[in-house]
Amino acid sequence: MRGLSEAIGGPLGAHAVPPDSRPGRFWTAPRIVMALACLILALSWVQKSPCMDGNWQKNVQYTRYCYTDVLALYFAEGLNEGKVPYQDHPVEYPVVTGYFMGALGLPVHAYGETHPDINQGSWFYNANALVLSLLAVMSVAIVLSLRRRRPWDAAIFAVSPIVVVTATINWDFLAIGLFAVGLALWAKRHPIWAGVFFGLGAAAKLWPVFILGPILILALRNGRLRSFFSSFTAAGVTWLLVNLPVMILWHESWLRFFRLNDERPIDWGTFWYIGRYLDSKWNTGTAGDQGPFQWLSDHIPELNRLSYAMFGLCCLGILMLGLLAPRRPRLSQLAFLVVACFLLFSKVWSQQYVLWLVPLIALARPKWGAVVAWTVAEIGYLAAFYAELIGAGGKSVIPEGTFVLASTARFVTVAVLCGFVVREIWRPELDVVRESYGGADPDAGVLDGPEQPWITGLRRTFGLGPSLEAPAPPPPPVHKDEAAAPIGG
Template sequence: MSAQPPTDRPDVSRATSDGFVRGLSQAIGGPLGAHAVPPDARPGRFWTAPRIVMALACLVLALSWVQKSPCMDGNWQKNIQYTRYCYTDVLALYFAEGINEGKVPYKDHPVEYPVVTGYFMGALGLPIHAYGQDHPDINQGSWFYNANALVLSLLAVASLAVILALRRRRPWDAAIFALSPIVLFTATINWDFLAIGLFAFGLYLWVKRHPVWAGVLFGLGAAAKLWPVFILGPILVLALRTGRLRPWIGSMVAAAVTWAVVNFPVWYWYRESWLRFFRLNDERPVDWGTFWYIGRYLDSKWNTGTAGDQGPFQWLSDHVPTLNLLSYALFGASCLAIMLLGLLAPRRPRLSQLAFLVVAAFLIFSKVWSQQYVLWLLPLIVLARPKWGAIIAWTVAEIGYLAAFYAELIGAGGKSVIPEGTFVLASSLRLITVAVLCGFVVREIWRPELDDVRASYGGVDPDAGPLDGPEHPWITGLRRFFGQGPSQEAPPPPPIFKGEPATLVGN
């Protein structure tokens, strides 16, 4: 008699595999028993796990809108944007970029963001300005923020739907994203969910074995914020391990062509405006809360020499071109280390694990780490290592940093709120918790038996897409060259019952 094939139904062992969740479950009687009927298996049930998670996300995004409401009228007196944690670039840049005056991004004003973000700002802002010309009683800034908040919230929900689609056997993992205070406080600080949404749909298309279309989405994401294109590095590692480079080449070429096409109009007609983003990033000094900022502070405390002496971080702060080169070099070295880890690991790493490590390395060594950049890591860590305990500790550190950052901004205006050392401590805790998450992900790559996501999917990578399958024999030779044993062959992926298609939000 043949064995019953595994399904794509939810994995009900979540409270058993996650120690943090197992502990919380004791309050309601402990984990689900081996012979209990899971709620999602009951026929006719409307509130399934994916729908509950989606509803929770909508609630958090609605609360996020309420949390930003004190700043919506643009009357930012007495530092209300910092004391109420409601600051948003969306409203500030509506005026700073001249959209409130009807200026077309790049044509009439050199926008400081990549072109897809600039297009997005203009597409929402210029109609609102035109409407405001005929209706002078409306608050254009408030309308602009609300329009952006609506679209960005829809993109956040769409990103969550992708996470649910990619983890149909583990829908409660997506609750980490849906309930995150990070989303509550930072969802609409900037236009980051535009890039996150494009990246999420690109990843979905990759998993569904459409590498060229995935590349198109990655290219659009890179034209909104740079980081989505970093996914091509982890995909290359998987391609090398399987010996199938064609999907990676197709995705890479599509991303490059898409990025060039959407950039071309601004590059051709408004060259100086197009260059502003690159020049601004090249010239920017050390920013708040970065690795370099922490080092400069420690230099100032430890340097007891003459007034002309400088520590290395202080020197780098005064020599920005050298700082740029060192930052890029450290990120490049991190990428090479991640590639080596991916090639030498006992089993082919999961795509989301490598992607998280690459984006985290970029942030750790970047000279700019804005408060909303935390959103880049959130969906990746949910896919890479959905363990509540470590993610909650990281979230607390991120929220603590946000509070310290706003206090520091108030202090910069002349009213001291916290000592500089307190802000540096908050910055250090944020950096340390991200590094700890990286360490946990590396450990599960090197010891795949600890990877709960892999276990839920029969030992395979659910995100491998067109690179799913056996590894190329050359990997065994490479591992032996470095003194490692033969790679562990992954079992074949579990089949999915017909009639259960992988949709964006499962029932």
């Protein structure tokens, strides 16, 4: 966005008066970004409007790209009958999402009982869309607060076409909003409260707790492990407290989420789905021939173990990258890599999961070129996915190979983004956020500061030069008289 301003005079010079500081100016950059975010979410609501009445005839939910789990699960989870999540019906989501569904769904059902003329499904969807949109606007505001010197970075998140088509497919903005609050609290040097919100986010969707891994890496570099353990403990206690009522009272319902994820087969568009398709093309011999991906498709426990192992290897690689990098990586860079690797090798990659990466890439690598290419690939995948769903109903729309090609494009563009982030961690002089903040990490919070001397020793073990970060100064020498003084004397 800042680059586009060259068409009307170019970016501000070194001695110009910043527009946001001019008296009486209303349309500052942050307000423009916030207004655009509201516009995009309004467009998302319009885009989903053909599906709001629940009359999904002739595959309208796929041909109009307006499918949403929110409306479908109002009926599938029994909310339209007044069933209390977990108590009366097992819910396939973690408990905070289940609480959220019940908090909006049960009042809608109760109101519908006294007003039979209303469309309960439509009311439920609109109530969810409103709250999720507010959470999305809050998340954009937090990204703006984390990048006060670079407000246009938040536009990568605020105006993303991905948000238009996926904002209310599921309840992902609930977890995103909780994660964003936790990240803001961490940047404000409140590790315990940050951990509370990371724990709440993990109790809505699993991925927000992954931030604790990057925090650990940064804590190892500067020796402030106490802050990590404070946040880790707060996240764990929070997760346990919000899960405990359902865990104790309706244990079997609580286990539904974990069992479902354990038993689910290879899902559409994943790395494993692509591999299985290639297996089917390459293994054209006898009926007993099976490639490795097809074998894994028939042996789900082994698929689970391999998927977790590959994610674990990625995390190990991110750990080594974080410790060996010439300068302490930025927290959002490591967080993006962890979440992206989880998606790349997961056996499930639902179309709305892309929302997890949008705010993270705006914080980790705010450069439009690769983001635009990735966005095109994601929108192309969504179109191919809906075409494939229509085909699953018996009406072929596109060849299977076209869907696999779209899936591959999505996989490759996310992997390329990871490569760019890794490059900027290894060559911090290419990092535009560091450039704007004088080499500092605006998200580091309590982990900002000099690092441990052993980092330089570790780098030299691998044949690398000294770290660019200044090591922590040694403690001042103690005078012999002070050493001999009694405690409290």
